[in-house]
Amino acid sequence: MSVTAEAPRAGRSPVLLIGVAGGWLSLLVCNYLAYPLLDVLALLALLVMAACWLLAVSTSVAVLVVLLLRRAYVWAAGLLVVAIGAGLILQTTNWERTYVDSQFRLHRGQLVELADRYRIGELPADVALPWRLRYLSIDGQAHERDGALYLPVWQDWRAESGVGLAYFPAAPSPDTLIATASGDLGRPVRYLGNGWWWVE
Template structure:
């Protein structure tokens, strides 16, 4: 391999590694924002964006591995391929819904604490509009009082048959305590997010 070709491949490899890094970062961000994006985008567009980001990440990663092999860096190429598999598996299997919810609960800790206090005092109607800074958390900017739970619907599928969200319980809920998450569907509290707030699905 001549010096000019080696320099060309080295420059191309550097660009492809940067491209792959940006692609995987984009996949992670889109996965984290999966529920709010599902509310904002039509289903075909949401699926296309998700599929396109994964295709970009995998293609750029495989191109980087191919360039490493062309430069005779077989060991480094193998390590890079293993890293791609590990990163892809981690991103694919991560519980992005609960991660997103936990971050939002921490971000709005004070506002949610005030809302919980109003719920415990019995001053909230069955359905009401959330304060402006919390409206983006739910599919319609509203919250629902369901018996002992105060429920914020974060996501529903396009037919409103399945849903998930954040619920506040003044006392720890039973493992089998159902919360209405969509028309004809109920969810269970599966992860405590802090301060009495739970992820329900």
């Protein structure tokens, strides 16, 4: 009788652990893809982020309660440490920098090719990006702005502030400004390589 009672409970453990892993993984993905999510979903992206946090925390608490009820204290302590550690890592990671740097590394060759075409005058003032780069720009285009080739990565819903990637044929000065939105001017703040800068 006890064997049959334990079997269903044991069978539920992998499902619960998969739920916890899925919750934290969804939160990781949402944090990494914050800019594309904000572009596509606008203010709903904040609800998606809140839902991911709720999923990660609630599944962790549910599994923790189950482990405590089963008196699996070592497993419960381990889960608690992992969940707190994951939460701290997610909160302390600079997701903007992580996203921008990884996307630049991933598309470096294509961005260099785009910059080469801009430098020799092959591009119009507003040009549609190749499909592999299109999601890096809120409108799928690169724009000639203030002597640079600019990809608007994000701007707020009122177009009062924005951030993006910019290629400068010559190194920008500390006073260089570029229009990042209709109501905002940004500065190149971090050099990424090959003439490309992060502008905010």
